[in-house]
Amino acid sequence: MMKMKGIGYWATTSIVALELLAGGVTDLVHGRTSLVAGQPVAEVLEHLGYPAYLLRILGVWKLLGAIALLAPRFPRLKEWAYAGEFFAMTGAAASGMVRGKDDPGTLIWPPLILAVLTLISWVLRPQSRILGALFPTSALA
Structure with a gap:
């Protein structure tokens, strides 16, 4: 069972x-x-009504998030990376729902799938990558 959890993670x-x-x-x-065989990202961003400079900000954050997820230790940084990716993907899906009326499938489903994969990765992470107890027993008493 633990091996399957590790493989899934x-x-x-x-x-x-x-x-x-x-x-x-x-x-x-x-x-x-x-x-993936679609429009250039800059065109999608423009279609959704976002400024082009947002790409550079997101680009830096995404690279830092990837490093945080893959690097050993730094559990708090991993939590931030997971949260950031989840918020970015659900935000992208929401933007696609609101502004992507002409092609909702390609603007909504891919980010939602990535948000779910991010959530699954977070749930399956090994003990060494967990910041601490979600519900400490002393807080429940």
Whole structure:
């Protein structure tokens, strides 16, 4: 059972980290490359009504998030990376729902799937990557 949990953790974490790395690099080169056979990221961002400079900010954050998820230790930083990726992906899906009326499938489902994978990775993380008890027993007493 523990082996399956470890495999699940590393599978989901690898996908999330790869997305963060690829997305970060894409954003830093100003989104001129295509999303998996789709529109360039800069065009999607413009269509959703966001300024182009946001790509550089997101690019740096994504690269730092990937490093935080893959590096040993630093559990608090990992929590921030998980939270940031989850908020970014659910925010992207929400933006797609509101502004992506012409192509909702490609603007909503991919970020929602990545948000779920991020959540699964967080749930399956090994004890060494957990900040502390979610509900300390002393707080419940």
